[in-house]
Amino acid sequence: MKRQYSKRQYKDGQRRCCDVVVIGSGPAGMAAAVSAADAGASVCMIEREEKMGGILKQCIHDGFGLIRFEEKLTGPEYSWRYQQMVNERDIDFLNLTFLTKIERSGKGFSLEFVNPAEAVISIEAASVVMAMGCRERTDRQIFLHGQRPAGIFTAGQAQDFINLKGFMPGKRPVILGSGDIGLIMARRFTLEGASVRGVYEIASLPSGLTRNVVQCLEDFDIPLHLNTTVTEVHGRDRVEAVTVCRVDENRHPLQDTARRIDCDCLILSVGLIPENDILIPLGIELDPVTRGPVVDQFMHSSCPGIFSCGNALHVSDLVDYVSESGHAAGKAAAEWTKSDLVGSRKLRLSAGGIIQYIVPQSITEAEHEDSALPVYFRPSVPADRAEFLLKQSGRILYKKRFSYLKPSEMQRLEIDFARIDPEGEMPVVELTALGMEADDE
Numbered sequence: 001m002k003r004q005y006s007k008r009q010y011k012d013g014q015r016r017c018c019d020v021v022v023i024g025s026g027p028a029g030m031a032a033a034v035s036a037a038d039a040g041a042s043v044c045m046i047e048r049e050e051k052m053g054g055i056l057k058q059c060i061h062d063g064f065g066l067i068r069f070e071e072k073l074t075g076p077e078y079s080w081r082y083q084q085m086v087n088e089r090d091i092d093f094l095n096l097t098f099l100t101k102i103e104r105s106g107k108g109f110s111l112e113f114v115n116p117a118e119a120v121i122s123i124e125a126a127s128v129v130m131a132m133g134c135r136e137r138t139d140r141q142i143f144l145h146g147q148r149p150a151g152i153f154t155a156g157q158a159q160d161f162i163n164l165k166g167f168m169p170g171k172r173p174v175i176l177g178s179g180d181i182g183l184i185m186a187r188r189f190t191l192e193g194a195s196v197r198g199v200y201e202i203a204s205l206p207s208g209l210t211r212n213v214v215q216c217l218e219d220f221d222i223p224l225h226l227n228t229t230v231t232e233v234h235g236r237d238r239v240e241a242v243t244v245c246r247v248d249e250n251r252h253p254l255q256d257t258a259r260r261i262d263c264d265c266l267i268l269s270v271g272l273i274p275e276n277d278i279l280i281p282l283g284i285e286l287d288p289v290t291r292g293p294v295v296d297q298f299m300h301s302s303c304p305g306i307f308s309c310g311n312a313l314h315v316s317d318l319v320d321y322v323s324e325s326g327h328a329a330g331k332a333a334a335e336w337t338k339s340d341l342v343g344s345r346k347l348r349l350s351a352g353g354i355i356q357y358i359v360p361q362s363i364t365e366a367e368h369e370d371s372a373l374p375v376y377f378r379p380s381v382p383a384d385r386a387e388f389l390l391k392q393s394g395r396i397l398y399k400k401r402f403s404y405l406k407p408s409e410m411q412r413l414e415i416d417f418a419r420i421d422p423e424g425e426m427p428v429v430e431l432t433a434l435g436m437e438a439d440d441e
């Protein structure tokens, strides 16, 4: 570990201050801290846990970094590369430190933290990068009926127990939800000698990446039951069984299909919620679909000086894109401290067709070194063939066709924002499912 607490005291009277505070030291936070420091800012990165790395620390499987490092790394290996970059720069790292409050102040923002050495710490910063990741949905949030016996875990908790703490949460798990973490944990349990009773998914398609369905379930003969959910948990002190039911097209359980599956634990992989509650008092605009802040191409939110990246902005499938958004947010947060370089007029993108969401949601009029910037989106439904269009005032500025799209796989495009006329009408992005009769380009 680099150091226990703050190396440097940024003093302004009795207050600590710095240009950019980064909250969270997962892949998004580390990338943001590195790029803010490279852009000349004094940077302080805050982490509630002991070590940097965020979720990557517990992801001991490989598959990380194929885009950024062109190598198949494990989570800790990917994290290590970024920790080295942080350590090579003059970045102040405060670990075991938890953000409790953020308010506007004369110089930008006043942030309050707690840590075991100093109790309450305040830091003044000109800009803040929020990189707090996301939390997992729990059994309370999906209204599971039955007792509350021991043995119900989220997939991330089970991963932490097995990979970092060396405990097996059970030997005969049932997994509810086919998100990537659930699929990865089905394989992990199997490799550790458990017998996975099955993965149950309420939707008609798996919600994780196809590569994870193949590599984590099919390669290990673990059954995936689509259109099926867990309706009841049995057991007084410890999980003994669950009831599963098939569901109709409205996802209502069909009681006559109910069957009891004996198991000793229930693992939930039923969704992730970006961590942004602390921003609500600032009146920041959140996207109702992503549940992250509405941002422009600089990852700048509706609250001037607050930037967002990584899973706190929107849940990404690939860590490479998490780091990419961190780099963009950190650089822009550093520029913001020097001037209003990040621009002034924001043009909102209007999204139509089968787009579930798009990030960024708005474009700021500004000079770019490189005007081709990344855009991330997901479709709301699967589509065999689809067309993405960016239009303004009736003109097509960008067009791309896809042979297959599905909601579980986020798409990334590079769009030349210089083509957008800042004085023009609201730009429109449209994703259209093409019928089989449509011609290929």
Ligand SMILES: Cc1cc2nc3c(=O)[nH]c(=O)nc-3n(C[C@H](O)[C@H](O)[C@H](O)COP(=O)(O)OP(=O)(O)OC[C@H]3O[C@@H](n4cnc5c(N)ncnc54)[C@H](O)[C@@H]3O)c2cc1C
Pocket (backbone or CB within 6 Å): 023, 024, 025, 026, 027, 028, 029, 046, 047, 048, 049, 053, 054, 055, 056, 059, 062, 063, 064, 065, 097, 098, 099, 100, 131, 132, 133, 134, 156, 159, 180, 181, 184, 275, 309, 310, 311, 312, 316, 317, 318, 319, 320, 322
């Ligand atoms: C099980 C699993 C498997 C995955 N597999 C892959 C894969 O194979 N390939 C791939 O590319 N990607 C994979 N991912 C995705 C990738 O790991 C995540 O997208 C990435 O870790 C998100 O990075 P982040 O920095 O946004 O958030 P996180 O990694 O969650 O980091 C957020 C950090 O913020 C800190 N924090 C939160 N709140 C506070 C607070 N109030 N005060 C101080 N600190 C705080 C947290 O402690 C944490 O360290 C996987 C993810 C999971 C969960």
